[in-house]
Amino acid sequence: MSLFRGPRTRIAALQMRIEAGQREENLARAAKLLSTAREREADLACLPATFATGLNFPTLRTDATAEDGPIVQFLAEQARTLGMHIAAGVLLSAGRDVFDAAVLVGPGGDPLGWYHRACVWSGESAYVSTGSPGEAIDTPVGRIGLLVSYDLRFPEASRQYLAQDADLIVCVANLFGSFSHPLRSICRARAADNECALVFASGVGENRFANMSYLGRSMIVDGLVQDARQDPDADVLAEAGPGTREAVIDADVHWRQRRKARSGLPFHDDLRATWTTTHGGRA
Structure with missing residues (x-):
């Protein structure tokens, strides 16, 4: 912990090879990467x-799992065993719907x-149900x-997170x-859009x-960098190299320091004023 910056949070992105129809192999691969992240003291x-499954239309319904299904149970066990938070994408079955979803699991094993992914392209809309904009989740980290995935292309999918004072967006x-x-440009733009x-x-x-x-290219980006004249890539905290290899990348952040920096910027207040007066949204 830094006296001036506050406690450190270490974030890890796990770039993983996903084999369609090979759930047990995928879970074993995920467990290995999670263990590596824990060895690096990731929070x-x-x-x-x-x-765990990939997204393949012919097997979509058989691949999907319930909120208390075996894939979520795997994440819960890993989170408890390793003592860290885990965010992951899950093909989720909910009644007649199948969602391309994300879940955040705490170190106690509880979701x-x-x-649920809000941006679904026309070619998959007959298979994947459309979700809605999400709510920021308060956690110790x-x-x-x-x-999830295609949401990244649309600023509207994450815009609510600026108004909700999110510290971090996990895609x-x-x-x-x-x-x-x-x-790379889009990841940097979404981070800057939402000051996180x-x-x-x-x-x-x-x-x-x-x-x-699949493209790989995992990264961790800082959207609060305002002056990068000395280093044009100052906002890219970590990035997987080119190619198709698996990787664990990580970066440290200090939320107290970042929140102080964000409070000195005008974007929160300007968002509320602009959205209300120009776009007719709620204050």
Whole structure:
């Protein structure tokens, strides 16, 4: 703990290979990466979207699990054993709906919050149900907002997190390589949009049904960097290297220091004034 900056929180993004239809193998791979994150003293470890199953339309319903199903039980056991928070993407079955979801599990093994992906592209809307904007989750490791994959493309999907004073947005992702060119810019923009840190935890591997590769490129970004003249990449705290390898990347943040810096910026007040007067939203 720093006297001036407050206690440190270490965040880890787990870039993981996801094999469709190989749930037990995927869980074993996730357990190994989570153990590595714990060895690095991570307080929060973030797995990709649909980390245990992948997202494949022909097997969507058989791959999906309930909120108390075996994949969530696995996350709960890992969180208890390792003593840390875990954010992960889960293909979630809820009645007749299947959601591309994210869950945040506390070190006691209890789910602290769920989020269902709000941005569903037209080609998957017959398979994946549409969620709604999420609520920030208060935890000992920061006030956290969740996003899933395609949400990252839309500023509207995360805009509420600025008004909710989120410290961190975790985007669990499993996107195709054709999305890769603007990714770095978009992650930096979403973090800056919402005056927070952002974790992009991404999958790697092949989707044989779509005949496309997942893009990887996991990163941790600081959206509060205002002056980067000495270092244009000062806001990129950690980043997985190019290629399709698995990786664990991590970065330290000090929420007390960051909240103080954020309080000196005008964006919160300007958001409320602009959104109310120009866009007709609520104050």
